[in-house]
Structure formats: C-alpha cells, structure tokens
Amino acid sequence: FSASVxxxxxxxxxFRRETTPVTIDPETGRIEDMAADRFRSYIQGHxxxxxxxxxxxxxxVNIAVSEARACLGSDAFRYxxxxxxxxxxVRLPVMRADxxxxxxxxxxxxxxxxxxxxxxxxxxxxxxxxxAKRFIANFxxxxxxENPRSLAVHVSAIQSVYGADLLRPGAKRMSFAYRANQSRxxxxxxxxxALVGPCGPFIQIQAIPDxxxxxxxxxxxxxxxxSRYIVLDEVENCLRxxxxxxxxxxxxxxxxxxxxxxxxxxxxxxxxxxxGNNIDxxxxxxxxxLLVDLWVGEADAQSRKIxxxxxxxxLARPEVRSDLLAAxxxxxxxxxxxxRPPPSSIFRGFETFSNIFGGIVENAGFGNPxxxxxxxVDTDFAxxxxxxxxxxxxxxxxxxxxxDEIIEVxxxxxxxx
Numbered sequence: 001f002s003a004s005v006x007x008x009x010x011x012x013x014x015f016r017r018e019t020t021p022v023t024i025d026p027e028t029g030r031i032e033d034m035a036a037d038r039f040r041s042y043i044q045g046h047x048x049x050x051x052x053x054x055x056x057x058x059x060x061v062n063i064a065v066s067e068a069r070a071c072l073g074s075d076a077f078r079y080x081x082x083x084x085x086x087x088x089x090v091r092l093p094v095m096r097a098d099x100x101x102x103x104x105x106x107x108x109x110x111x112x113x114x115x116x117x118x119x120x121x122x123x124x125x126x127x128x129x130x131x132a133k134r135f136i137a138n139f140x141x142x143x144x145x146e147n148p149r150s151l152a153v154h155v156s157a158i159q160s161v162y163g164a165d166l167l168r169p170g171a172k173r174m175s176f177a178y179r180a181n182q183s184r185x186x187x188x189x190x191x192x193x194a195l196v197g198p199c200g201p202f203i204q205i206q207a208i209p210d211x212x213x214x215x216x217x218x219x220x221x222x223x224x225x226x227s228r229y230i231v232l233d234e235v236e237n238c239l240r241x242x243x244x245x246x247x248x249x250x251x252x253x254x255x256x257x258x259x260x261x262x263x264x265x266x267x268x269x270x271x272x273x274x275x276g277n278n279i280d281x282x283x284x285x286x287x288x289x290l291l292v293d294l295w296v297g298e299a300d301a302q303s304r305k306i307x308x309x310x311x312x313x314x315l316a317r318p319e320v321r322s323d324l325l326a327a328x329x330x331x332x333x334x335x336x337x338x339x340r341p342p343p344s345s346i347f348r349g350f351e352t353f354s355n356i357f358g359g360i361v362e363n364a365g366f367g368n369p370x371x372x373x374x375x376x377v378d379t380d381f382a383x384x385x386x387x388x389x390x391x392x393x394x395x396x397x398x399x400x401x402x403x404d405e406i407i408e409v410x411x412x413x414x415x416x417x
Contacts, residue, residue, distance in 0.1 A: 001071065002070075002071045002074040002076040002077035003076040003077065003080065005043060005047065005071060005077060006076070006077045006078075006080045006081055007080065008043075008046050008047045009042070009043060009046050009047070010080055010081045010082060012046050014034065014042075014081060015081055015082050015083065015084035015115075016078055016079075016081040016082070016083055016084065017031060017033075017083075017084055017224070017226070017266065018083075018264065018265065018266055019078055020033055020034075020078075020264070021033070021034040021039075021072055021077070021078060021081060022034060022084060023042075024084075024087055024115065029087045029089055029117060029200075030087075030225055031084065031087060031224070031225045031226060033224075033257075034072060036065050036066075036068040036069040036072060037065060037068070039068040039071070039072055040062055040063055040064075040065065040068050041062075043063075044062065048060050049061055049062070049063055082108060082110070082113070083113045084113060084114075084115060084226075085112065085113035085114055085226060085267070085269075086113075086114045086115075086165070086226045086228070086269065087114070087115050087116075087117070087226070088104065088114055088115070088116045088117065088120070088165075088198070089116075089117055089120055089121070089198065089199060089200045090116070090120045090121050090123070090197070090198055090321075090325060091103050091104055091105070091106065091116055091120060091122075092104055092116070092162060092163070092164075092165055092198055093162070093163050093165065093166060093329070093332060094109070094112050094114065094165040094166065095165070095166045095167070095168065096111065097111070101166065101332070101336055103125070103329075104116050104165070106118045106120060112165065114165060121318055121321060121322060121325075122322070123321075123322040123323075123325040123326045123329070124322065124326040125326070125329055127326045127327060127329070127330035128330060129330055129331060129333075129334035129364065131327075131330065132326070132327035132328075132330035132331050132334075132364070133331075133364055133365060133366075135323060135327050136155060136327055136366075139193075139323075139324075140154070140190075140193075142306055142307065142308060142310075143186055143190050143294065144185060144186070144294050144295055144296050144297075144304075145292075145293070145294060145295075146293035146294060146295040147293065148366075148367055149367060149368075149369065149371060150291070150292045150293045150294070151366060151367075152361050152362075152366040152367040152368065152369040153176065153290045153291065153292050153369040154176075154190065154193075154194065154292050155331075155361050155364070155366050155369070156290065156357045156358060156360070156361045156369040156370075157176045157191075157194040157271075157273070157290070157292070158193070158194045158197070158324070158328055159328060159331065159332065159357045159360050159361060160173065160174070160271060160353070160357045161194050161195055161197075161198050161199065161228060161229060161271060162197060162198050162325070162328040162329075162332070163328070163332055163356065163357065163360075164198075164228055164269065164271065166356055167352060167353065167356070168352070169251075169267055170251045170267075171251075171352040171353060172248075172249060172251060172349060172350050172352075172353060173248075173269070173270075173271050173350075173353055174271075174288060174289070174290055174347060174350050174353050174354075175248050175271060175272035175273065175274070175288055175289045175290070176191075176194075176271070176272075176273050176274075176289065176290050176291075176292065177235075177273075177274050177275075177279055177281065177289045177290070177291050177292065178190060178191050178273070178274070178275040178276075178292045178294070179275070179276055179277065179278060179279040179291065179292070179293060179294070180277050180278075180293075180294040180295070180296065181277070181278065181294070181295050181296060182277060182296055182301055183277060183301060184296070184301035184302065185277075185294040185295075185296045185301060186294065187275045187276075187292075187294050188205070188233060188275050189310060189311065189312070189315075190292070190294070191231065191273050191275055192312065192315060193310075193315060193324065194273075195228075195229055195231075195273075196315045196316070196320075196321055196324065197321050197324035197325040197328065198228065198325070199228055199229060201312075201315060201316030201321070202316075203231065204231065205231045205233050206218065206230075206231065206232060206233070207232065207233060207234050208232050208235065208241070208244075212243065215241070215243060215244075216243055216255070218230075219243065219244075219247050219253070220253070220255040220256075220264075222270050223247075223253040223255075223266050223268055223270065224257075224264065224266060226266070226267075226269055226270075227269075227270045228269070228270065228271065229270060229271050229272075229273060230270050230271070230272050230273065231273045231274075231275070232272065232273070232274045232275075233274075233275045233276070234275070234276060235274045235275065235276035235279055236276060236277075236279075238279075238280040238281070238282060239274065239279060239280070239281055239282060239285060240282040240284075240285075241285075242284075244272070244285070245282075245284050245285060245288070247268065247270075247272070248272055248285075248288045249288065249349070250268045251267065251268060252265050252266065252267055252268060253265070253266060253267075253268040254266075274289075280379055283380055283381065286381065287347065287348070287349065288349075288350075290369060290370075331360050331361075331363075331364045332360055334363065334364065335359055335360040335363045335364070338363055340355075340356075340359060341359050341362075341363055342354075342355045342358070342359045343355070343358030343359050343361070343362045343368045343369075343370045344362065344368050344371075345358075345368060345370050345371055345372070346358065346370050347370055347372070354370045357369075358370035380416070383410075383415035383416050384415075386413055386415050387406070387409060387410060387413070387415045387416075390409050390412075390413050391406075391409060
C-alpha cells in the first residue's frame with residue numbers, strides 16, 4: 001500500500017528532505033513537513049483509497065491517522081520519493097558533476113535535486129560583462145561605501161546568493177556583515193539588493209532572539225527548509241555567539257524536530273547576513289564574515305541628498321530584479337569563459353567559496369573581496385598587533401618582557417583599553 005501511494009503522490013508534489021516527506025508551499029516556496037493528519041486529506045486530491053467489503057464491490061474510504069503515520073514512516077513510501085535539496089524562485093546556475101556550469105531548467109532537476117518554480121521570473125541571458133559592470137556601478141553609486149573593498153564584498157554577496165548551487169555539498173559558505181557608523185545609512189536596504197533577485201521581493205528579516213533556545217530553533221527551522229539565506233538585523237555591539245559560529249562553519253546541521261523526540265541531520269546551505277551599527281565581531285567570527293562598511297558623513301543622515309531613491313517597492317519590481325539577475329549571470333559567464341581565475345587571496349577554511357565568488361568579483365574588476373581585514377573587524381587583533389609592533393620597535397630591544405612592562409606599553413599606546 002505504501003509503495004503504491006508513493007508512486008502516485010511522488011509524481012505530484014510530494015518529495016523527501018533527507019528521510020522526511022515534504023511538500024512545497026505554492027505561494028511562498030517554503031518546504032513543509034508532511035504530518036499524518038494532513039496526509040489523510042492530501043492524498044484524496046491524488047488517489048482514492050478503497051476497501052473491498054464483499055464480492056466485487058469496493059467502498060471509498062479515508063485512511064485512519066494511524067495508517068497515515070505508518071505509511072509516512074515506512075521505507076517503502078519514503079525512499080521512492082524524489083529527494084529535494086532546495087526550491088528556487090528563478091532559474092539559477094548549478095555546477096554539474098563534470099564541472100560544467102548550467103542554468104537549471106524550470107521544474108524539478110533530477111541530477112541536482114533542485115526544484116525551480118515553473119511560474120518564475122525570466123531574465124535576459126545575453127548581457128555582456130561590460131554592461132553588467134556599468135549597471136552595478138550605476139545602481140550602487142549613491143550607497144555610502146566607506147571604501148572600494150566594501151563594494152567588492154557586496155558584489156560577492158550578490159554572486160554568492162545567485163550562485164549558491166555552484167558549491168558542492170559540504171563546501172562551507174562565508175557570511176556577510178553590513179555595518180554603518182549611524183542609523184539610516186541604508187545597510188538593510190543594501191543587504192536586500194543581494195537577495196531580491198534570486199529569492200523574491202519578500203525578504204524575511206529577523207532579530208537574534210534573547211533566548212539561546214529560541215535562536216537554536218530559528219537556525220534549525222532555516223536548515224530544515226534549506227533556506228538560501230538568514231538575515232539577522234539590529235545586531236548590537238560585539239557579536240559573540242557560539243551557536244551561530246557553529247552554524248556558519250557546519251557542513252551538516254543536526255538537531256531535534258520541534259514537538260518530537262526525532263532527530264534530523266540536513267546539509268547546511270544557508271548564507272548568514274547580519275546588519276547593525278558599529279558592529280564588532282568576536283575573533284571566532286572574524287574569519288567567517290566578509291564586511292561591508294557604510295559611512296555617512298552628515299551628522300543628520302536625513303539631510304543626505306539622494307537623486308535616485310531605492311526602496312523595497314522599487315526592488316520588488318520585476319524589471320529591477322530581472323536586471324540584477326542578468327548582471328549576475330553575465331559576471332559568472334565572463335569568469336567561466338576566462339578560465340575561472342582565482343582571486344589574489346583566499347579565506348582559509350573557505351577555499352572553494354573564495355575561489356569561485358572572489359574569482360568572479362576580481363575578474364570583473366571590482367577588486368579582491370577576500371582580502372583579510374582582521375585588524376579592522378577584530379579590535380583585539382588590532383590591539384595585539386599594535387602591542388607587538390611597539391615592543392619590537394622599542395629603543396631598547398629585549399628578548400623577554402615582564403608582565404608589568406607589557407601593561408605599561410599597553411597603557412601608553414591605548415591597547416586593550
């Protein structure tokens with residue numbers, strides 16, 4: 001019975017996420033677990049279950065909850081279902097097993113396990129690299145990037161969301177931190193420009209919960225849904241969180257299903273974005289985040305003169321999303337045709353990520369987004385380097401220093417204040 005049901009519903013919208021039967025919300029594209037209560041009515045839209053009472057007569061019935069639960073839990077039902085890795089809202093690139101880069105077709109792609117919504121937005125595939133670079137330079141010219149590297153990092157964020165499926169399972173993904181010197185700098189809006197093209201106009205933004213247990217539930221939910229991104233806004237001061245640190249570096253994420261004793265393990269494929277004013281990252285997170293710095297020189301950010309206003313409604317326009325996607329495909333294709341050159345430096349532990357997305361951005365002429373800025377992000381790193389430089393450049397060079405001597409130098413140069 002379980003195998004017969006799987007044969008029918010497996011062709012009509014039921015998949016499995018690892019070993020869990022799931023469906024896709026047709027409005028949001030989110031992956032939803034199939035529960036026994038819901039399964040009873042779900043199969044009525046695809047097949048009729050009958051019992052044979054007497055003779056040749058068959059009577060249509062609805063299965064009991066216990067029967068639905070037994071069916072969902074059986075290997076004969078689960079494993080024939082197509083495996084679902086991710087749901088895409090637009091056609092996005094994928095790295096095939098032989099190294100080729102393809103744009104995924106609409107519908108389900110058997111080789112990658114990715115489903116692309118059939119009513120997705122189409123976008124031009126014939127932009128040149130020069131046209132894409134001109135578009136990006138013009139589109140972001142009024143955002144107050146503190147330095148050229150911040151623009152390069154943001155372009156790499158755009159490319160990493162667009163090309164997330166270029167990474168093979170198990171490859172680690174870097175995260176992105178958007179910080180500004182004051183409010184109203186546009187960091188949240190800038191962050192959304194990296195997401196609206198591939199992920200749709202309705203970007204889910206959330207704050208880090210005060211409770212560690214609640215934050216763990218947030219990460220578990222996003223991992224189970226194979227979310228392409230997680231946006232954490234209003235991050236304050238120095239961010240130190242061991243759970244987030246583990247999530248970013250994990251290739252597989254495991255936990256316990258809510259309201260259940262059942263455990264799960266799924267690939268960790270989400271890119272984490274954080275935004276806040278004057279954020280300082282802990283030393284652990286420094287090597288896992290690429291930093292976009294915004295600097296507003298006006299004392300009152302409201303007094304800034306902006307000629308071309310960009311807001312959420314503007315970003316939701318299909319033609320705007322289409323242009324962002326067209327530019328992303330053009331830069332990726334140019335890097336591929338150039339022989340996939342690597343960037344001039346990489347982040348250790350994220351070599352594959354750095355080589356692909358750092359290579360795309362540097363090949364396009366925006367600079368190297370993978371250049372380390374540990375002394376800018378991590379104040380302890382900067383203070384320690386200043387201390388060592390002061391000790392090594394002292395008038396009287398010594399092989400050893402006492403604790404009191406080191407503290408005196410720290411006070412003099414205002415390290416570890």
